[in-house]
Amino acid sequence: MAKLILTHEVTGLGAAGDVVEVKDGYARNFLLPRGFALTWSKGGEKQVESIKAARVAREHASLEDAQKQAAALSAKPVKLVVKAGETGRLFGTVKQGDVADAVEAAGLGRIDKRKVELPAHIKSVGSYQANVRLHDDVAAVIELDVVAGK
Incomplete structure (x- = not known):
């Protein structure tokens, strides 16, 4: 088991600044190469404190922003134009990144594609x-109108 310090939020594992123990392969093949974590050390404890302090400051400010963005996202449906056949079946599928791009194109702000749940x-x-x-305490429901185009 590898002991790591998370530098980003990882779904199902923890938030930035958390010290976690994961299997060696998960750490070596996923978390470390993508920059989601650092190996734990005694000197790393100082980093944990600074990461947690920054996270607390961001969360306080971002909660209000997240609530405003949630209200905006829920109020207006998002139109998604995709390639489709004559019967309405899509060529491919709509992914989280497509939804995030459509939200930004609609002028409703930027959202992280990893936060979208289809x-x-x-x-x-x-x-x-x-x-x-949008936040640990704030979630929004987006109405998606998928239409054929292109």
Whole structure:
């Protein structure tokens, strides 16, 4: 087991500044190469304190921003134009990145694609809902209108 300090939030594992123990392969092949974590050391304890202090300061300011953005996202449906056949079946599927790009194009602000949760694979035109975790305490439901185009 490898002991690591998280530098970014990792779903199902922890937030930035948390000290976690994970299997060696997960640490070596996923967390460390992508920069999501640092190896733990006694000197790293100082980094943990600074990361946690920065996180607390960001969370306080970002909670209010997240609530405002959640209200804006829930109020207006987002139109997603994708390639589709004559029967309405899509060429491919709608992914989290597509939703994040459509939200930004609609002028509703930037969201991280990793925070978008699609309930199922979207493979045909129609209306759908997606959840967005903007903050630990704030989530928004986005109405997606998937239409054929291009």
